[in-house]
Amino acid sequence: MTADTVGSRVHKATLQSVNRIIGSHRNRVICIAVTCVTSLLVLFTLTPPAEYLPEGEEPKVFASMNAPPGYNLAAMQAISEEVEAYFLPFVGDDPSRFQRGETQVPALKYMNMRVAPDQIRIIAEPLDAADIDAVMDALTNKYKTYPGMRAFAARGSIITSNDGGTRSINLDIAGPDLAVIYDVALNAYRRAEEVFENPRIQTSPNSLTLAQPMVEIRPHWDRAAELGLNAEQLGFTISALTDGSYVDEFFLADDKIDIYLYSDAGQQATLDNLDQMPIYTPSGAVLPLAALADIIETVDTSAIRRVAGRRTVSLNIIPPRSIPLETGVEMVKQDVVQYLKDNGKIPLNVQTNISGAADQLDAARSALTSNYLVAVLIVYLLLVAIFNHWGYPLLIMTSIPLGIAGGIVGLWLINAVGGILPWVGLPAISQPFDMISMLGFLILMGTVVNNPILIVHRAVENIKASGMSALDAVSEAVDARLRPIAMSTITTICGLAPLVLIPVPVQNCTAVSVLL
Incomplete structure (x- = not known):
């Protein structure tokens, strides 16, 4: 034929x-x-749930391990050496070994590590791009073997930041009391882990506990005023006697260099002798710090984050890839936020808001809807002109x-x-x-x-x-x-x-x- x-x-x-x-x-x-x-x-x-943007992924993993309050650089360095010793043998390994089930970690092309007093961050790439999810799971599982550590891993993206930006559902929790909003954030964190299967969750700030050791210096304002000291002068003096006071900055070639003022007496300051630090007053008198302020040892958060002037904790929830962003947003609204409200775990003075890629999805969809209407009108008018x-x-x-x-x-x-x-x-x-x-x-x-x-x-x-x-x-x-x-x-x-x-x-x- x-x-x-x-x-x-x-x-x-x-x-x-x-x-x-x-x-x-x-x-x-x-x-x-x-x-x-x-x-x-x-x-x-048949219309599927919407996503925001294609992830534009590159086969890299960005994994962070955030430490609770109390850790220092020496402790994190020791942990990083253990993590490095665990993963380093898999760099340049045979990918088929993981496919056969002989190892729990896929073969890696390379692994970079950065260590800070409160965080360990690893950038790694598998030899086989199909093993990217397995690498994320291996890193987070290793991180979670250390008590109190909070693990987060995300794919690299050529479109947005490397923290799951195109699929990140940001749950902002704001309120007047840090202890209350931290408690709500922890409940939301645990509930999200129950609702989603193996989600990627990151918090900002990284720690959700009020356990950071802190020294509060509460001035006696009447006594300071008698000696001619205001709040700025007293704060500057105490900083110079301890960690150093920022004075100015200058440029040396292309480098910006900060200038700090230090005191020899303050370089050796400890909690035991902090109250005896000498304060020189404008009146010429020299008094110990204890005569001008109370020194109180306490615990609190290591960082305070504000959004629109309110104390806020944000949870970045990245649902599994099998769950579209639109579906994930509805699950966060109903199965996380509404569930906590129905069970009385969100007080009336705490506000929740969903933002991030979820917000951008709604805005983009609204803009496209209006564009559709304009496009239909333009097509119609052009056809009218053609056919008269x-x-x-x-x-x-x-x-x-x-x-x-x-x-x-x-x-x-x-x-x-x-x-x-x-x-x-x-x-x-x-x-x-x-x-x-x-x-x-x-x-x-x-x-x-x-x-x-x-x-x-x-x-x-x-x-x-x-x-x-x-x-x-x-x-x-x-x-x-x-x-x-x-x-x-x-x-x-x-x-x-x-x-x-x-x-x-x-x-x-x-x-x-x-x-x-």
Whole structure:
């Protein structure tokens, strides 16, 4: 069978189907009703939950271990040496050993480590990019073997910061009392771990305990005023006698150098002799610090974070990749925040707010919705200008809902087929419904009307020039325009197919929407 024969048969079958549909009033009504109902069902049942942006991932892991109050650089250095000794043998290892289950850590290409008094941070990359999740799990599991440590790991991103920015759900907890908001944050942290399966959770500040040793110096303001000391002078003097007081800065070549003022007497200051530090007053008297202030040893937080002037603790919750961002936001709202409120674990004077990528998703979706309306209006006005008629463009634009439904079906098919690929030994394919995909649907509005324009224009010309009836005009228009429509469709499919089939997420998002 030749290609011409196949083409002729397809052409004839298509034309017969069109004639059958438009041949009677009953068939036309059924076709319109089925098309509308099918499009609505697809939009309401198959539209996937939204994501914000493609992660633009690079195969790197950024893992942090945050220490509770009381740790110092020496203690963290000792822990870092143990962690390094554990992971270093896997640098340059054979990747197949992990695939065979002989090791619990995948082979690493490299591992960088930074140690601070309150944190250890590791940047690592697996030899096999498919092992990225296993590397994150291995690092966090090792971190959690140290009591009190809080572990967090995220993939590297070329689009946002390396802390899960495009999928981070930020839960801001604000209130007047640090002890209360820390307690609420801990409850939210534990509840999020129950709701999500293996989530990545980071807190800001890193520690959620009021156990940081602290020395409070509470001045006797009446006594200080008698000696001519104000708050700024007293604070500057005490800083100079202990950690040093900032004076100014200067530039040496390209380096900025801070200038601090120190006292020889204060360099050896300890808690035992702090109250005996000599304070020189403007009146010329020299008094011990104990004569001007009370020195109180206490515990508190190591950092105070404020948002809009309120004391705030933020939880950055990154749901598992199997849970879309939109679904994750609803789970945080209902299963975390509302659950805690219903159980009386969030006091009335504590406010919660969800921000981060969740906020940006809502803002971007609102902007795209208004852009869709503007795009529809522009397409309509352009068609009115082309046809010099207000009604024909409405007929052409009825193809837009059907085209959008086709794009939704295409996304569903991509994810459905991609989910079963591991059964035949191929890597899974997943196409999220993110903002780039939504831009593809915006582009789709301009392309989906191209074929109806050809049909309607030919049919109108048939009626005006040849005096055909409406049914004969449409039938002839389909007969004449079917071949160029098929040719343009095939070239579009062939042009976009590489972008769909080649795994480059930022390209795939738009191409899938337009192609399908």
